[in-house]
């Protein structure tokens with residue numbers, strides 16, 4: 286079919302995701318059976334809280350950097366003002382990580398890929414934020430039930446990022462136009478693949494926002510309880526986004 290703008294935009298969204306998705310969905314699926322042994326789990330549980338927080342902060346920072354690269358490749362994102370690009374990434378990067386992370390979640394064993402193998406929630410006990418970890422698993426579980434294709438993950442990620450209702454935007458109209466084009470392209474894809482029902486089953490935006498807020502709060506609690514941990518122990522980007 287002729288390369289109508291929506292088709293071109295769709296190709297750009299899919300290519301941007303494929304180029305920056307960090308681990309391939311297929312690889313993640315193939316490694317599902319590979320879970321940590323009881324000994325390895327208890328070794329993680331015996332880690333000091335600071336060590337586990339720093340490891341997770343490092344992982345999150347890597348994931349966020351891939352999301353920044355995804356945004357930069359999205360047609361139209363680089364045409365936004367620098368200020369608005371930063372506003373959208375500060376508000377949305379962690380939300381996109383959470384959406385992408387569902388590909389690394391195995392609902393059958395309720396485990397997530399972490400540092401080379403699949404881990405249950407109990408592996409993260411040393412973090413001291415049992416509720417947050419449980420909520421992340423629940424959220425990943427709800428997303429994995431939707432059986433996203435990579436194209437759907439790509440579009441959901443793009444629409445999480447390009448959100449004209451984020452506060453502090455300077456050129457809200459420009460973001461709304463880009464958001465509108467992405468929305469139309471996504472709906473065309475869903476119609477073509479008989480997946481229109483997906484839109485009604487996506488979690489409300491508030492779920493993502495609440496999870497990110499819980500993460501920021503738990504980080505704050507951890508840092509207050511461990512005044513000895515130097516801020517330099519966390520990657521600058523992680524501190525900039527969450528501390």
Ligand SMILES: CCS(=O)(=O)c1ccc(CC(=O)Nc2nc(-c3ccccc3)c(C(=O)c3ccccc3CC(C)C)s2)cc1
Pocket residue numbers: 306307308309338340341342344345348382383385386387388389397398399400409412417418421422500
């Ligand atoms: C995201 C791109 S990907 O290619 O799919 C990919 C690429 C790479 C990986 C490997 C990986 O980094 N897994 C991590 N797992 C968790 C985790 C941790 C608690 C429960 C559930 C998953 C990480 C976190 O640090 C995390 C994740 C979400 C919110 C908050 C946090 C930190 C908090 C809990 C201190 S990192 C997985 C998936």
